[in-house]
Amino acid sequence: MNGRKLHAAGAVVAAAFMAGGCVSQGTYDKLEEDKNQEIGALQKQRGGLQEQVQGLQSQKMSLEQQQADLRKQIDALEQQKTQLLTASQQTLSQYDSLVRNLTEEVKKGELHVRQYKDTGKAVLKKVGEALKGYEDKVIRIVGHTDNVPISKAAQKVFPSNWELSVARATTVVRYLQEVGIPPERMIASGRAEYQPIAENETPDGRKKNRRIEITLVDRNAAQEAIPARQ
Secondary structure, eight states, rough: OHHHHHHHHHHHHHHHHHHHHHHHHHHHHHHHHHHHHHHHHHHHHHHHHEEEHHHHHHHHHHHHHHHHHHHHHHHHHHHEEEHHHHHHHHHHHHHHHHHHHHHHHHHHOOOOOEEEEOHHHHHHHHHHHHTOOOOOOOOEEEEEEEESOOOOOTTTOOSSSSHHHHHHHHHHHHHHTTTTTGGGGGGEEEEEEEEHHHHOOOOHHHHHHHHHEEEEEEHHHHHHHHOOOO
16 A cells, blocks of 8 residues: 555656656747847848948948048149149249340330230239330331131121231230320230231140230331321
């Protein structure tokens, strides 16, 4: 009898252990599944962070390239600035040289100034100041153009290069009059494109042909060339 009781008690204990073992295994499996999900999420997050790092590295490289390009542009602008300053200094030096040589040329009656576009009033002012004291000379101002026809829009003002060349000359005459040259000492005329000093086939040549020439003429010779009024 006692043996049967002991056997029954052992079976109950074994069943309890078996039941307890099943609960622990399920909990373990659940924990393992949860951990695997967390690991998967972290790995996915890590992959996303790596992509962000790669994207930031690409942006960094792009910004560095933009910075290098901007540096090149700045260097080019600095070089242009230096060239412009050098050109300006050279122009001032040419003006000073013109003034130094002006007196001797005036005395010889050989003054011949070619004034190109964008060097106007600075040169003309110095020429005008130098010419004031030479009343025995007549100042002949001749305007010239390139051979490019007048545009239709501008033809209302200048029907042809003849009118344009004369307008250039009279503009200089008015300015010289403003700086003190008596108007009776000046003669304005135009030659249009018919007295070029360079080829008109190139922009540089056309620029040279668009000019004003100022020449000193002996007053007596000038009066002989102009018929007396009746």
